[in-house]
Amino acid sequence: MKSTSQSVPTATSDTLEAGARLSFGRRIGLWLENEAVLGYVLMVPALLLIVVFIAYPFSLGVWMSLTDKLVGTPGKFVGLANFAKLLRSEIFYQAAWNTVVFTIAATVIKGVFGMWLAILLNRKFRLARFTRATVLLPFIVPTVLSGLAWLWMFDATFSVFNWTLKWMWQMEISVFGMALKENWGYFRGPLWLGSPALAMFSIILVNAWRGLPFFAITLLAGLQTVPPELYDAGDIDGTNEFQKFWHITLPLIKPIAVVVTVFSFVVTFSDFQVVYILTRGGPHNSTHLLATLAYQLGMTSGNLGEGAAAALFMFPILGLVILWQLFYLRREGSD
Amino acid sequence: MAHEAAQQRGETAPGRMRRRDFLAHTGKAGAAWAAVAGTNWLTGQAPAFAQERTLHVLEWSSFVAPADVERDRQAAEFGKQAGVKVTIEHINANDLPARATAAIEGSTGPDILQLLSNYPLLYSEGLDDHNDLITELGGDEIYQFIREAVRDEKGVHRGVPNFFGGGANVYRKDIFEEVGIPGPPDTWDEYLEAGKKLKHFGMPVGQSLGHTFGDAPGFAYTLLWCFGGKEVDEDGRVALNSKETANAVDFLKEFWSAACDEGGLAWDDTSNNRAFLAETIACTLNGASIYFVARNDPRKVAPGFADRLGHFLIPKGPNGRYHGVGPFTNCITRYSSNKEAARDYIRFVHQDDNFEKFLLVNKGYINGPLPKWQEHPMWEEDPAVTIYRELPKYGRNLGYAGPYNRHSSEAFAKYIIVDLFAKAVRGDSTQSVIASAEKELKNIYEG
Amino acid sequence: MQAYVGETLLKRLIVFYIPLFLFVAAMLFPFYWMFITSIKPDFELYNVRRSPFIVSQATLEHWFYLFKETMFARWAWNTFWIATASTAISLFAGVLAGYSLSRLRFPGSATFGISIFITYLVPPTLLFIPLASVIANLRLLDSPWALILTYPTILVPFSAWLLMGYFKTIPRELEECARIDGATRLQAMTKIVLPLSMPGILSAGIFSFTLSWNEFLYALVFISSPQQKTIPVGVVSELMKGDVFFWGSLMAGALLGSIPVAFVYSFFVENYVSGMTGAVKG
Structure with a gap:
């Protein structure tokens, strides 16, 4: 100043x-x-x-x-005790690992399918405008509210997916084979939120479902900046669709792709709502993320110091992303 | 039919009190409370502020819907008498702790927080001293296990337990008969045998082991105790790693795969209610709310469904029978600017006539804080729920056998004991689940 | 846009219509499910033996419940007003910062640009615990202002970034002409640049409005009394309760809570795309 x-x-x-x-x-x-x-x-x-x-x-x-602040107390300085305590806790390692798996899987799914959808939406077709508006719906509605619909669709007893699987079985067009047939009496279908791997899959699915339209629409905006003449040149050379995409489209939309990916990475990495609604971290912490763990420690068990420490553990990874992006931006800027 | 029969039995059986006798019996204490409570708002300076005073009470949303209605009615009645505008907010019990944290940290929000189980200890720094009120409303007569759940290390009661709820197993009599189970199981081994038959039949035992406040800990802790395991010893040292705990874990592994609906790992407190009413499970640990809905809400069940239900206690293990009984405690917040009205409100809901109405509308779902409420003729009216009055005999609080303190609430809030079992039934080795739970407990209890 | 001349119908079906249909179906199925759940009477809803796809006795009781037994209308109003106010604040701050960073040369502008950028990498879940005590100290707990003032922190970085890109697409010469004609810098900005940037501003506004409408964590932690809640928090805390939850009303509330933003988008989606395109080009 x-x-x-x-x-x-x-x-x-x-x-x-x-x-x-x-x-x-x-x-x-x-x-x-x-x-x-x-x-x-x-x-x-x-x-x-x-x-x-x-x-x-x-x-x-x-x-x-850095303090031992409990709810209702000012707390006193304890140095790195909270961080040390977290590093002694298996729940913390699990949450950290879950966060990494969740973020990478969801971001990759959103990136790949979002790109695909953007390419589809970039074509001229009837109802194009209407279609763009409808596919954007998952992104614009409040996540907790659509999360509730998913919670009901994943319900252990009333899941529509499991009902359909059961119905398919009854129609004898089973895809499960005999093993399940023997146990049919109490077959409830997959435990979407009840078995660790499937629960992780489910929260990734819901997060990707929600974030995909944002990828698609933003990448669509990027695609529309690509001059069609470039593709015409490609046609003459006899390149196929994939080569065109790889050599012409991708380099041109790279800047926006990077921005949207970083944005999505940050939002996914710090996601709270999907897990809060669907599993609250269960079964046995297999879907706890750093954000929900911080909430559980700070808000529901009153250890504000420990909760703040858990949240801060997000920062190193976010910091790396920040550094990388700054580096990237600077390089782009100097071009 | 069953209802009438029960009433007749109740009237003819010797030594059993009728409602009127009961009231006469306890009337003196009630009148005394009323008098004490009355002076506070009928005399003194209170009227000067009468118009502006408001009282905000945060409560759970009861699984027995009419209980909330009765609460609201009593609050309105109290409000009219005391010249206070009372707002009762009912929310999902899973959200109570987070709201309490936000309110206490910000020193703003509800005047009375209803906290479950031993949560008042977790928030003791933000809650008022209730020792006088406890003495006034029953003192040592209040069941020890619920009083200890609200008394912190300094000996200060951080709230007044209003009632407690606990689970018994609700089961389908007709299905038990159909699959050839002679009667309600008395031991865990008998329960396992019964469960095998039920699961084979296609309507297994349903039990939550998810991250939720009531059924999952209510099951996990009691199972541990029945087998002789415990979180901490009498001195508060972590004592989870024992042969007894291993036995409990091993038992549940077998029980889970042979008798239970595996979906339970994802269940919250409402899931077993829905599953039972949808007839996909034949037995589940629950308060009397399933029976209540079956009996009183014809839109949700087939006709005659309630007559097919029975209840039995948590089975006996090698170490005996235990029930987890969590008190629902009214806690006046330290920041409240309306503590006097808040105390009056608590006195009001504890008055004999008011509490009786509340007890009656719950029809067995809750128990009173004083042993005398177990004598109430209400328990005899419907034999299906009579068993719930046995719960105090087996009552233990979370954190048993240690001295109750905030650490036991923290272990509860982190679902350590629930996850101990949840991990085991997913196939982890007994030793490893106990070791990791022990590590977390040491983190909590010993810093 | 690409022209697809000479594509056979079969090829078009396989590479275009079928994938697009699957995408649309996957995106929309949960909404269909919300709707069908919201009009089922309880005895159909909680019966596993019936087909969940069929409603035999459709009812509006769950929808009525929302308005009679909860403060849904009030929550909708709160959400709308909080979203509008925080969008206005973030647009104001975002437009000014975006203009400043993209058009004006001053020492430290690069540092400011980077610091604004970094803030969008500090998510609410990292901040909510200490922020709660900041809000408490400002005596803003349980007031809509707690949200109106904190939401812009999530929105400003993105808006500023988007607008920076957009402002760059507007030729400097236009501004310089205006200044030669005697306009001040501020006038050049408000009279020349901003009107031309309306698509970008609208995009940023739509984006901000959506994020504020959807925000959950801050609203969950900072707001407590029922009459102050927003739709997401209200629906979750007041309908996920009781012995079996109010699934019908939950789904009705979810749909109703989604409609206003969906409505806004159906009008502005093209604008949003073109606004983003503008930003991306720059």
Whole structure:
């Protein structure tokens, strides 16, 4: 901010000499004519929000994680005890590992299928506009509300999927084979949220279902910037669809693809809602993510210090993403 | 039919009290409470603030819907008498702890938090001292296991247990008969045999082992105790790793695959209610709410369904029979600006006549905080629920056998004991699940 | 757009119509399920022996329950007003910051740009515990302002980024012409650049509105009284209760909570795409 105070008098003094006495408003107006001053002034609202509601709470969170703060107490400094305690807990390792698996799987699924959907939507067809609006639905409705629909569809007793499987079995078009037939009496179908692997699959599925349209629509925006002439040139050379995609489309939409992937990575990595609604971390913590673990530690078992520490464990990985993206942006910028 | 028969039995059986006798018997205490409570709002400076005073009470949403209705009615009645605007908010019990944390941290929110089981200890720093109120409303007469659940290390009661609920096994008499089970099982081994038949028939035992507040811990902790296992010893040292615990885990492994609906790993507290009413399971550990709905909500079940239901206690294990009985405790928050009205409200709901109405509307789903409520003729009216009044005999609190403190609530909030069993039934070795649960418990109890 | 001349119908079916149909079906099935669940009477809903796809006695009781027994209308209003206000704040801050960072040269602008960018990588789940005590200290707990002021922290970085890209697509010459004609910098911004950037601003606005409408964690932690809740929190905390949950009403609430944003999008989806396209080009 020092540079502002230095630049202000020099920039405005010339104009001040020209017009004798200026009203306060006029002076402010002239002041704002200075590029640097205006630049800083326009940054103020955003910076204010960021300092008060992000930077300050973040440092407060770091402080909290170094105290033994329990709900209702101020807490006293305990150094890295909370982090040490977490590192002794298998639940924490499980949550950290789950978060990694969840994020990578969901982001890859969203990226691949989102790209595919974007390519489909980029064609000319009747109802194109309507279709674009409908596929966007999962992204725009509140996640907890669509999560409830999934919870009901995955219900151990009333799952529509399992009902359908059972019906298919009864129709003797079974795909399961004899092993299940013997146990049919109490066959309930797959335990979508009850067995560790399937529960992980289910939360990934729901997260991907929700995030896919955002990928698709944003990549669609990227695809529309690709000039069609480029493909015509490709046609003459006799390249196939995949080669065209790989050599022409992908390099051109890379910048937007990177941004949307990073954005999605961050949102997925810190996801809370899907697990909160579907499993609350169960069965036996096999779907706990760092975010839900932080919530459980901080909010439902009252260990605010430990909860803050668990949340902060997200930061190293997010920090790497930040560094990578900064590096990437800088490189792109210098091109 | 069964209902009438029960009433007749109740009237003719010697030594059993009728409702009127009961009230006469306990009336004195009730009148005394009413008088104490009355002075607080009829005298003093209170009227000056009468118009502005509000009281916000956060409660769970009962599985017996009319209980919430009765609560709201009593609150309105109290509000009218005391000149206080009372708001009762009913939410999912799984969300109570998070709301309590937010309220206490922010020093704003409900004046009275209803907390389950030993949660008042977890929040003791944010809750008022209730020692006088406890003395006034029964003192040592209050069941020990629920009083200890709210008394912290300093000897301060952080709330007043209003009632407690516990589970018994609700079962389908007709299905038991059909598959040839002679009667309700008395031991876990008998239960295993019965369960095998039920599962073979296609309507297994349904049991939650998910991350939820009531049924899952209610089952997991009691099973542990029945086999002689315990979280901590009398001195509060972690004592989970024992032969007894291993026996309990081994037993459940067999029980789960041979007798249970595997879906239970994903169940919350409502899932077994739905599954039982949808007739996909024949037996489940639950409060009397399934029976209540079957008896009173004809839209949800087939006609005559309630007559096919019975209840039995948690079976005996090598170490005897235990029931997890979690108190529902009204806790006045420290930040509340309306503590006097809050205390009056608690006195009001504990008044004999009011509590009796509440007890009656629950029809066996809840038990009173004082042993005298077990004598109430209500328990005789419907033989199907009579068994629930036996629960206090076997009552233990979470964190048994240690001194009750916030660590036991933390272990409860982290589902350590539930997950011990949940992991085992998914195939992990007994030794490894016990070792990892022990590690987590040590983290909690010993820092 | 690509032209697909000479594609046979069969090929088109396989590479286009069938995959697209499957995508649309997968995206929409949960909504169909919400709807069908919301109109089933309880005895059909909780009966495993009936086909769940068929409703024999459709009922609106679950929908009525929402309005009679819960404060759903109130939650909808809260959500709408919180989303609108926080969108306005984030657009204001985002437009100014985006303009400043993309158009004005001043020392440290790169650092500011990066710091705004970094903040969008600090998710709510990392912040909610300490933020709760900040909100408590500001005496904002249980007030809509707790959300109106905190949502922009999630929204501003993305809006600013999107608008930076968009502003860059507008030729500098236009602004310079205006300034030669005597317009101040602020006037050039508000009269020349902003009107031309409306598609980008609209995109950022739609995006912000959606995120605020959907936000759950802050609303769950900062808001407690029933009359202050937003739709997601209200539906979850007031209908996921009782002995079997109110599944019919839950689904009705989920649908109703989705309709307003879906409505907004059906009008603006093309605009959203073109706004993003503009941002991407720049």
